[in-house]
Amino acid sequence: MLDSLSLLPNNLRDLAKSFEVETQKGNFPYDFVNENNLDYIGSLPHYEYYIFNKDYSFNNYLKELTNSKWCLRSEIFKYLENDLKSLYEILNSFNKMVHDEFSLNITNKISISSLALNIFTSNFMKHNNIKVIKGKDHKDIRNAYYGGRVDVFKPEGDNLYYYDVNSLYPYSILNDMPVGNPVYTTNTNLKDLFGFVYADIKTPDDLFNPVLPYRTEDGLLINSLGSWSGWYFTEELKQVEKFGYTINVKYGYTFERGKDVFTEYVSLCYLHKKISKDALKSMYKLLLNSLYERIGMNEIHDRTIVLNDNELNDYLTKYHVKSIFNIQDNKNLINYDTRPDEILFNLTENNYDESLIKFNIEKIYINQSISIAAAIISYSRMYMNELMHLKDYEVYYSDTDSIVLDKPLPKEMISNEIGKLKLEYKVKKDLFIAPKLYLLLTDNDKIIIKGRSIGLEELNFLDSISLNLLF
Numbered sequence: 001m002l003d004s005l006s007l008l009p010n011n012l013r014d015l016a017k018s019f020e021v022e023t024q025k026g027n028f029p030y031d032f033v034n035e036n037n038l039d040y041i042g043s044l045p046h047y048e049y050y051i052f053n054k055d056y057s058f059n060n061y062l063k064e065l066t067n068s069k070w071c072l073r074s075e076i077f078k079y080l081e082n083d084l085k086s087l088y089e090i091l092n093s094f095n096k097m098v099h100d101e102f103s104l105n106i107t108n109k110i111s112i113s114s115l116a117l118n119i120f121t122s123n124f125m126k127h128n129n130i131k132v133i134k135g136k137d138h139k140d141i142r143n144a145y146y147g148g149r150v151d152v153f154k155p156e157g158d159n160l161y162y163y164d165v166n167s168l169y170p171y172s173i174l175n176d177m178p179v180g181n182p183v184y185t186t187n188t189n190l191k192d193l194f195g196f197v198y199a200d201i202k203t204p205d206d207l208f209n210p211v212l213p214y215r216t217e218d219g220l221l222i223n224s225l226g227s228w229s230g231w232y233f234t235e236e237l238k239q240v241e242k243f244g245y246t247i248n249v250k251y252g253y254t255f256e257r258g259k260d261v262f263t264e265y266v267s268l269c270y271l272h273k274k275i276s277k278d279a280l281k282s283m284y285k286l287l288l289n290s291l292y293e294r295i296g297m298n299e300i301h302d303r304t305i306v307l308n309d310n311e312l313n314d315y316l317t318k319y320h321v322k323s324i325f326n327i328q329d330n331k332n333l334i335n336y337d338t339r340p341d342e343i344l345f346n347l348t349e350n351n352y353d354e355s356l357i358k359f360n361i362e363k364i365y366i367n368q369s370i371s372i373a374a375a376i377i378s379y380s381r382m383y384m385n386e387l388m389h390l391k392d393y394e395v396y397y398s399d400t401d402s403i404v405l406d407k408p409l410p411k412e413m414i415s416n417e418i419g420k421l422k423l424e425y426k427v428k429k430d431l432f433i434a435p436k437l438y439l440l441l442t443d444n445d446k447i448i449i450k451g452r453s454i455g456l457e458e459l460n461f462l463d464s465i466s467l468n469l470l471f
Contacts, residue, residue: 161405
């Protein structure tokens with residue numbers, strides 16, 4: 001079973017418009033329905049139960065009002081059938097677009113990211129030098145895979161400029177990429193290396209805005225002053241030396257320097273995203289941004305199976321079983337981590353080493369490249385590091401691909417080209433509370449509230465106090 005939302009992550013109404021299919025999304029009085037009125041037949045439900053928009057206006061409602069025998073059950077089936085027809089037409093149209101452009105079918109693709117990877121490998125990959133890295137090499141390099149930076153530098157300000165980078169990750173993927181197989185090295189000369197290294201890090205004592213991420217023991221990412229050791233991409237370490245960092249390389253892995261590995265793919269998708277309209281524009285935008293997601297995908301170790309009681313007892317002594325659901329007598333549906341649990345094995349005197357070897361032999365490796373994924377996000381941080389240290393600018397807030405500054409950037413940095421910046425908002429007043437939690441009052445008096453890390457109740461509270469905070 002495939003989920004269309006994984007291929008086209010948008011709501012059905014917008015997709016139907018974008019693909020201009022014959023069957024458009026209908027309107028339905030959702031809140032009217034309850035368990036006690038499923039057999040309702042009568043006048044059209046009150047207009048308050050409907051959502052009016054460009055596709056369904058109050059005039060449309062008045063035309064239907066003459067229907068005195070509105071049957072809820074038949075309307076539900078009609079509405080659902082309409083949705084299915086619309087979705088079928090959308091997927092059929094999308095499949096034709098992909099086939100016409102790239103000679104591929106979407107029928108065996110489970111997500112837009114897997115489709116993007118398939119398009120790249122079948123249409124643009126000139127050399128088979130992107131490797132699936134396994135074992136200890138993979139584990140070490142994944143330790144150099146940090147996320148994008150999100151930080152509050154000054155919580156309040158007036159007359160600010162909020163900029164976004166056009167397609168930061170696709171732009172970063174245009175840089176030299178670590179390709180081929182990793183080669184272990186004890187060469188400690190950073191200038192000679194291209195790849196990932198384990199190094200001792202020491203920051204300058206007086207750096208106001210530290211740039212290199214550090215992962216704490218509980219997994220929290222911070223940018224701090226001090227000394228520590230960790231895995232990093234060599235190009236990012238070379239950059240931070242300019243900010244006064246002292247880098248002492250211990251060992252690592254070198255790679256071939258792949259040039260223009262993704263240039264043709266990114267350039268074509270970005271060009272068509274600019275010149276296309278509606279569905280085709282949406283398709284290219286999705287393909288442009290989804291390739292990185294697939295390249296950096298985590299290995300999936302969870303599995304769901306049905307076991308009898310004896311088999312279940314055996315699994316409970318060897319694996320971390322996350323959930324158990326009894327289907328019927330002697331039949332249990334379980335979800336478990338396929339990696340052998342060392343603690344359980346030792347407690348039950350089973351052979352852990354033998355099971356671990358078997359696991360590594362039998363497990364299926366997904367088509368991803370941790371080295372390229374880690375390099376892409378490192379290049380992205382390097383881009384943002386330069387923005388955050390522009391001379392004579394004060395930084396108030398930064399997100400993965402956006403930054404808030406105290407004055408406008410030079411015109412040559414602003415355009416709709418990939419890797420350039422666009423002015424998202426002119427900000428009259430702001431309140432940056434925490435990463436991804438802020439209030440903005442724009443120059444046209446629009447209030448913007450962002451609260452990804454909080455719940456609906458807290459968000460409603462922010463909404464209620466926003467006027468007092470911003471005016």
